[in-house]
Amino acid sequence: MEEKLSSVAKSLKPSPIQQLSYLAERTNAINLAEGFPDFPAPPHIKAAAVSAITSDFNQYRHVQGICDLLADKMKQMHGLDVDPLTDIAICCGQTEAFAATMFAILNPGDEVILFDPSFETYETCILMAGGVPVYVALEPPYWMLDRVKLLDAFTAKTKALVLNSPHNPTGKVFNMDELEIIAEYCRTNDCVAITDEVYEHITYDNEPHISLASLPGMQKRTIITSSLSKTYSVTGWRVGWAIGPSCIASAIRNIHTKVTDSAPAPFQEAALTALTSPQEYYKSLRRDYESKRDFVFKLLSEVGFQVQFMPKGSFFIFAAIPDTCKLPDVEFVEELIKQAGVVAVPGCGFFHTSRYSRENVGSYHNRYIRFAFCKGATTLTSAAHKIRQLVDASGRLKIL
Structure with missing residues (x-):
C-alpha cells in the first residue's frame, strides 16, 4: 500500500x-x-489542571481568559497593544501554531528565510504548505548574524522570515543590533516575520528577551508563536498560541479548528493559573x-x-x-x-x-x-x- x-x-x-x-x-x-x-x-499548575478535570472542563472549549491574559502579558513585556478578541489564536502547542501560520500565509513557491542551524519542524511545515525554505547560516562558534548574507537571501519571492529567539539548538539570544537588521529587511522587502518565542522566560546573565514585534513597524507584520510547554514544564499539555494581525490570526484559528477543533480543555483552564504565576x-x-x-x-x-x-x-x-x-x-x-x-x-x-x-x-x-x-x-x-x-x-x- x-x-x-x-x-x-x-x-x-x-x-x-x-x-x-x-x-x-x-x-x-x-x-x-x-x-x-x-x-x-509546578504544584500550583498541576493542581489547577486536576481541578479543571474534576470540575468537568472536559469538552470542546475556547477559554477567552487565556487571550485576555496574553494580551496583558504582551503589553507588560513588550509594549504591544493586542486585541484579545481578534489578534490571538489558541492552538495545540507552538508546533501547531507555527504550522497553521504557514498554511495561513504561504502560497506554493513562496520563499521563507530561516537561520541555520534551526529546529527540524520549521522546514517540514514550510514544505507541507508549499513554501520554499531559504537558509542563512549563523557564523560559529558564536552564531553571529551576517548582515550581507541575510540581505542576499531576499528575493522577489520572499514571503516570510522565521526567527527563533532564544534559539534552539544554540542557546543564542538575538541582540538588539541583530533584531534591528532583521526588522529593517522585513520592512524594506514587505516580509512577514514569524517568531518562535517558547523560551522567552528562559534567559541568563541578565540577557533580556526582546520580541521582534516590539520594534518600530513590526507588530503589523509579525506573528508571535509560543506556548506553555517550556516555561511551565508541561510539554505534554499542548497549549500554545499565535499572536498577530487580526486577519492572519483569524485564518490561523480557522485552520486550527478544521484540523484539531480545540486545545485540551482542562489544560486551557489550567493555563489561567500558569499565566498568572508570580514574578x-x-x-x-x-x-x-x-x-x-x-x-x-x-x-x-x-x-x-x-x-x-x-x-x-x-x-x-x-x-x-x-x-x-x-x-x-x-x-x-x-x-x-x-x-x-x-x-x-x-x-x-x-x-x-x-x-x-x-x-x-x-x-x-x-x-x-x-x-x-x-x-x-x-x-x-x-x-x-x-x-x-x-x-x-x-x-x-x-x-x-
Missing part, C-alpha cells in the same frame, strides 16, 4: 530527536536528547536553569568538548566534538550511548544549508552535539559521572 501514500507523506522522515528518546527508554540510557523536563511540573516563579526558573547550564557547560569543557559559546537562553548546549575525536556526530552519539549510556542529539539534523542555501556549505555541520540540561539534579549528576568515566589518563575522551 506504500504506493497510496502522498508525496508529502513519503518525504517525511521520523524525528531523530524522538527516535533517540525512544532509544533512551529502551536501553535505560540517560536522556539528554529531547527538550522536556524529567522533573515535576518570583520566573526568577526562580531562570536561576535553576542557569545553575544547570553552568554545571553542564563546565562538564563538557572539562572532558574536551569545544564550547566557546555560553548559551544565553533556552536549555540546550550546542557543543563541538573534541578535535581529537575523528568520528562525525551521528557515530559519536552512537558511541556515547554504547559506552556511557547517555543520549544526546547529533547536530547535523539542525543544519540545512547544504540543501537550501545559496552559499557554500560549512565544514562543521557534522561536528556538533546538542545536550539538553532541562533535567533534574540527579539526572545531570548521573550523566556527568558516566561521561567522566570516558576520559582517559591524558584527559581525552576515549571515544575515537
